[in-house]
Amino acid sequence: MMLVAAAPALEIPLSGALSQGGAATGSAPKGTASLTLDGKSVPVAADGRFLIAFDRDAGPDARLVARLADGRTVERAIKVAPRDWRIERINAPLRPVKSSEAFLDLRRPELARIAAARGKVTDAAGWRQTFIWPRQGRISGLFGSQRIYQGQPGAYHGGVDVAGATGDPVVAPADGVVILAADKPFTLEGHLLMVDHGMGLNSAFLHLSRIDVKEGDHVSQGQVIGAIGATGRATGPHLHWGMKWNDARIDPMLVAGAMAAG
Structure with a gap:
């Protein structure tokens, strides 16, 4: 009697930070026609590689569900590890900020x-790359930190702040395409530069003193793209680096890893 080896079970391997604010890359099973994360479509490259990430909250x-061309499905349940955020509790009420019509007239087109x-x-x-830090320096603001005012949460910090001096160069953390280069300072972000890294992942660099690239430019990892500043709503010169994957705000520190000493 001839024994027939059973076909290997199909899997969806992942590598990265499976946690709040984290990101991971993976490989879709051969023959995948579509991939979804909690029902939302995830693009898959020609070689089967893909990227997913998880919001701070x-x-x-x-x-993850991969639907194969032959009708089969492959699923992977993911446990998203919680994070301990830096929370500061303030014994005072949250005072809502009332924006003037003049401010909103400026802000609406910026948000658009x-x-x-x-x-x-x-x-x-x-x-696909291992990200590097756009600037070496002291971390002066952590992603996800938040103030709670008498039980009412304020907005959390949506990026990582790196202290520096005005004019210190900022480099591209990974290859990408410039999708926004503010020709004049935005009301809050100041000189704002945004770089798309593909697959829904993008970086935003705030408060720059200058921008050295223009929209549509392809930039390479390590290329100087601007300089630290204090434009917009900033109390001093620093780099605010924010990252998003689609609608999810993610922690640049988990993407770039610990900053090298020196």
Whole structure:
């Protein structure tokens, strides 16, 4: 009697930070026609590689589903590890900020430009790389930190701040395409530069003193793209580096790893 070896079970391997604010890359099973994370489409490259990430406030469970061309499905349950955020409790009420019509007249088109930039799809492949820090320096603000005012949460910090001096160069953390380069300072972000790394992943660099690239430029990892400043709403010169994957705000420190000493 001839024994027939059973076909190997299909899997969806992942590598990266499976946690709140984290990102991971993976390989879709051969023959995958579509991939979803919690019902939302995830693009898959020609070689089967893909990227997923989890918002700062992501729940504890997520599910990847690959639908194969032959009709089969392959699923992977993901446990999203919680994070301990730096929370400061303030014994005072949260005072809502009332924006003037003049401010809103300036702010609405800025928000529209940011949304339009994040909606752009480019051929960038930086998402495949090991990211580097755009600037070496003291971490002066952590992603996810938040103040609670008498039980009412304020907005959390959506990026990592790196202290520096005005004019210190900022480099591209990975290859990408410039999707926004503010020709004049935005009201809050100041000179704002945004770079798409592909697969829905993008970086935003705030408060720059200058921008050295223009929209549509392809930039390479390590290339100087601007300089630290204090433009917009900033109390002093520093780099604010924010990252998003689609609608999820993620922690650049988990993407770039610990900053090298020196």
